[in-house]
Amino acid sequence: MSSPLSGRRGQAARNDEAILDAARRVFLRDPAAPVSAVAREADVGMSAIYRRFAGKEQLLQRICADGLRQFIAVADEALALDDPWEAFTRFLGGVVDADVHSLTVRLAGTFDPDDELARLSQEAERKQVALLGAAQDAGVVRPDVELNDLAMLLEQLSAVRLAGPDRTRDLRRRYLALHLDALRPAAATAPLPGDAPTGAELGARWQRRG
Template sequence: MPGLLLADASGRLPRADARRNAERLVSAARVAVAEVGVGVSAHEIARRAGVGVGTFYRRVPSLEALLRAVLDEVLDDLLAAADRSLEDPDAWAGFAAFATAYVALRTESCGIAEALGGACGDALADRLSGLGDRLRRLVERAQEAGVVRPDVPWQDVPFLLAAASTNARTLGLRPSDRQWERNLRITLDGLRARQAGPLPGPLPGKAPEAESRATTG
């Protein structure tokens, strides 16, 4: 929770009003990162949270600490999604639901983990280990039910899902707003040993600069 990550050195939580400000900052940072990326400034996050920059730095030691809090919250959401998926009696539905949550939240977090590098590795190691264990169980359960290809080790799956979350431009094309959903559908169809389903959302479009060159050329 944000309050725990933003507690002082003694581990004490801030007052209720200060805790609310911290939670607003984490929520605002999460939305800002999804819309702007990890390069978002402290001023922009404070503006979105409706607080001054002075309040930002009283509640948060640094922008890096706030990004760690956002990542912590995202991982908590992923762990909860994995637990719900494991409770689903339909092995494929459970696996696909977690895959969707994983790619959506990874897309939303816009590379926070990579931006922080090793700064939060030890603190979040238990959550990452727990998430990996849940994914392994989801994959193995689906394979035992005969709905996921048996030749795919579970360790390959997080890389496949991570690849589906990319928003990078390529070959003069920009991703559509639902590109991650299209990528994920292709990935899931490749993992499932039966007929493929229709792709969601529109095709990728030309990047603006490519359109400009085509018009002027």
């Protein structure tokens, strides 16, 4: 039987999860939504939120950090695979299913990233470099694809959103399959036009707007 203290800790953990899940849903729908909308969505009082988070800024930092941790976990699972193409496709499929890039599309520029987000972003980049590099070294991904092309590809797929989560996931997987075919060296009929986005261009979106 759990002690009263462990029971309180369990309830606090459940509240944390409910608040973060609600914050993700609320702010993906409307990045300008107030913290009170999160409280309503999570069915908790405002005091429950402010005991854990100083305000909206910290909530946004936390859900984006959690998204990056998901991204890193997916990458780690892929990196454990021996086959470079399987690892590459497992990685992209896992990131699409986790819907991590919706956070970038909706929330970039709405808050100031903290040091933890910068650290996680650098870790995520290192793992992407390893996965893409291994696939290109093995000759299974066309050599003119660059790291930041993958970010744009994943953001395009995050825009696919229809009636419900199951239908949305199926359609995203459908269009990911088309992208994966296009990433094969045999699909290349000409060099890719233009240049991939730079790190500075992608990073500029996180500068706070307004």
